[in-house]
Amino acid sequence: MSFIVALDQGTTSSRAIAVDEKGSILGIKQKEFTQHFPRSGWVEHDANEIWETQLEVTRALLDSIPQDVSQAAGIGITNQRETTLIWDRRTGQPIHKAIVWQDRRTSPICQQLIAQGANSMVQEKTGLLIDPYFCGTKIGWILDQVDGARDRARSGELAFGTIDSWLIWNLTGGRLHMADVTNASRTMLMNIHDGQWDDELLELFDVPRELLPDIRPACQVYEETEPSLFGQAIKIAGSAGDQQAALFGQNCSRPGMAKNTYGTGCFMLMNLGHQPQASKHKLLTTIAASPDPKPSYAFEGSVFIAGAAVQWLRDGLGIIESSSDVESLAASVKDTDGVYLVPAFSGLGAPQWDPEARGTIVGITRGTTRAHLARATLEGIAFQVADVLEAMQNDAGEKIQELRVDGGAAQNDLLMQFQADIMQTPVVRPKMTETTAMGAAYLAGLATGFFPSLDSIESIWEVERRFEPGMKATEVANRRARWAEALKRSQHWESV
Ligand SMILES: Nc1ncnc2c1ncn2[C@@H]1O[C@H](COP(=O)(O)OP(=O)(O)O)[C@@H](O)[C@H]1O
Numbered sequence: 001m002s003f004i005v006a007l008d009q010g011t012t013s014s015r016a017i018a019v020d021e022k023g024s025i026l027g028i029k030q031k032e033f034t035q036h037f038p039r040s041g042w043v044e045h046d047a048n049e050i051w052e053t054q055l056e057v058t059r060a061l062l063d064s065i066p067q068d069v070s071q072a073a074g075i076g077i078t079n080q081r082e083t084t085l086i087w088d089r090r091t092g093q094p095i096h097k098a099i100v101w102q103d104r105r106t107s108p109i110c111q112q113l114i115a116q117g118a119n120s121m122v123q124e125k126t127g128l129l130i131d132p133y134f135c136g137t138k139i140g141w142i143l144d145q146v147d148g149a150r151d152r153a154r155s156g157e158l159a160f161g162t163i164d165s166w167l168i169w170n171l172t173g174g175r176l177h178m179a180d181v182t183n184a185s186r187t188m189l190m191n192i193h194d195g196q197w198d199d200e201l202l203e204l205f206d207v208p209r210e211l212l213p214d215i216r217p218a219c220q221v222y223e224e225t226e227p228s229l230f231g232q233a234i235k236i237a238g239s240a241g242d243q244q245a246a247l248f249g250q251n252c253s254r255p256g257m258a259k260n261t262y263g264t265g266c267f268m269l270m271n272l273g274h275q276p277q278a279s280k281h282k283l284l285t286t287i288a289a290s291p292d293p294k295p296s297y298a299f300e301g302s303v304f305i306a307g308a309a310v311q312w313l314r315d316g317l318g319i320i321e322s323s324s325d326v327e328s329l330a331a332s333v334k335d336t337d338g339v340y341l342v343p344a345f346s347g348l349g350a351p352q353w354d355p356e357a358r359g360t361i362v363g364i365t366r367g368t369t370r371a372h373l374a375r376a377t378l379e380g381i382a383f384q385v386a387d388v389l390e391a392m393q394n395d396a397g398e399k400i401q402e403l404r405v406d407g408g409a410a411q412n413d414l415l416m417q418f419q420a421d422i423m424q425t426p427v428v429r430p431k432m433t434e435t436t437a438m439g440a441a442y443l444a445g446l447a448t449g450f451f452p453s454l455d456s457i458e459s460i461w462e463v464e465r466r467f468e469p470g471m472k473a474t475e476v477a478n479r480r481a482r483w484a485e486a487l488k489r490s491q492h493w494e495s496v
């Protein structure tokens with residue numbers, strides 16, 4: 001029986017998953033890797049460690065399943081997006097650690113570009129808003145900081161890539177330097193209307209074209225892996241940024257369908273079909289993953305801190321032992337007793353886009369306990385998501401019928417119920433929780449013919465639980481007004 005391998009290279013771990021033609025998972029291997037925080041607001045990854053952990057889990061997966069490597073129909077890749085890497089084409093060695101999507105070091109450069117009035121051109125071409133989140137200013141930072149890098153970039157000695165590019169480069173032994181179009185749409189260098197690198201953007205961010213990979217569709221047989229890596233060559237047949245892969249894995253195939261992933265951050269995407277609408281409410285327009293050669297688009301609201309706030313309760317405050325303990329602790333009190341927690345630990349993403357915001361807790365009294373803080377943390381995640389949903393509905397001009405959810409924190413029933421209540425929209429959790437990896441597996445499976453058609457994958461998606469909104473409208477309005485006040489107090493904090 002043949003199978004597909006999905007490589008899911010996330011912010012905190014590298015994973016490999018094998019899937020059969022019914023969409024059942026044959027095996028999963030996962031390994032965490034080191035997070036580097038060299039300064040306040042900086043986050044880096046060692047790209048060699050990313051590749052080594054990805055290779056290790058893939059080999060371990062292939063060893064653990066009964067099938068032989070020769071039965072692997074293809075590999076699909078999905079990855080943390082925007083994380084920026086430059087390496088030497090000759091040695092294959094990075095010239096600097098990868099600058100992670102969460103990193104805020106280029107905030108002053110972004111503010112300068114915004115002050116110059118560059119935002120409207122950038123938004124019109126890329127669907128993005130100028131922010132340190134994206135690759136453009138990160139590439140410039142590395143080229144300016146590493147001795148001789150700009151000259152070497154111009155002479156074609158260096159290669160830039162997001163993590164999809166880096167994995168494919170290594171999987172092919174340096175034969176292929178490509179980025180899939182969904183990842184390329186997050187660099188701030190690609191025009192989403194023609195799917196090409198854009199000269200005006202390259203000039204604005206001072207990025208030499210010689211650095212850049214070829215842009216390829218998300219669903220295509222690109223190349224084969226180096227035979228020595230897994231004992232024999234396997235086709236690399238699909239690649240998408242993890243949030244676009246999750247939208248595809250959640251079967252949000254029709255315009256208006258939306259999903260939200262609760263991982264380190266929260267990422268809500270809504271299918272726009274073939275129409276690249278511009279947001280009026282500070283959402284992003286991005287390329288969606290699709291087997292259709294005609295480009296598909298999505299609105300995205302990116303929230304930087306979600307599950308990471310629960311990790312902070314665990315590692316920073318030490319008030320829970322594991323992330324899942326937050327649910328019982330939060331459920332031990334009936335409400336937050338007026339406490340609001342805004343988890344703006346690395347600024348605010350959508351819909352505020354305020355890199356100067358910082359985390360805030362308001363409403364603390366002598367009676368506040370760790371349980372109230374735990375509950376306020378979960379509610380803070382949900383309020384951010386509700387703000388994004390509202391912006392998305394305003395942009396779309398229609399109500400989103402249901403929100404499909406996935407990611408680590410989507411397992412938290414209390415959070416999901418509060419989410420449905422505060423958005424007044426049903427929340428639907430599927431049985432298959434590995435939607436990101438499944439999205440990559442579907443892309444590779446469709447490109448190789450392993451999955452014969454879109455219909456064959458649609459039947460794989462099934463509901464596990466539906467959370468119906470139950471809170472009274474007056475209470476929702478009151479809670480959201482209080483949240484808006486708390487949010488105001490966190491904004492612009494660094495520049496106050
Ligand atoms: N039961 C839970 N309640 C709330 N948060 C949780 C729970 N379980 C896991 N998390 C959070 O989910 C995140 C991990 O989810 P995952 O989807 O693996 O994230 P990522 O892909 O960003 O690494 C962590 O930040 C963790 O704190």
Ligand SMILES: O=P(O)(O)OC[C@H](O)CO
Pocket residue numbers: 009010011012079080081082101241242243263264265302
């Ligand atoms: O690796 P994740 O799941 O935290 O996702 C990160 C996003 O792709 C960042 O844009």
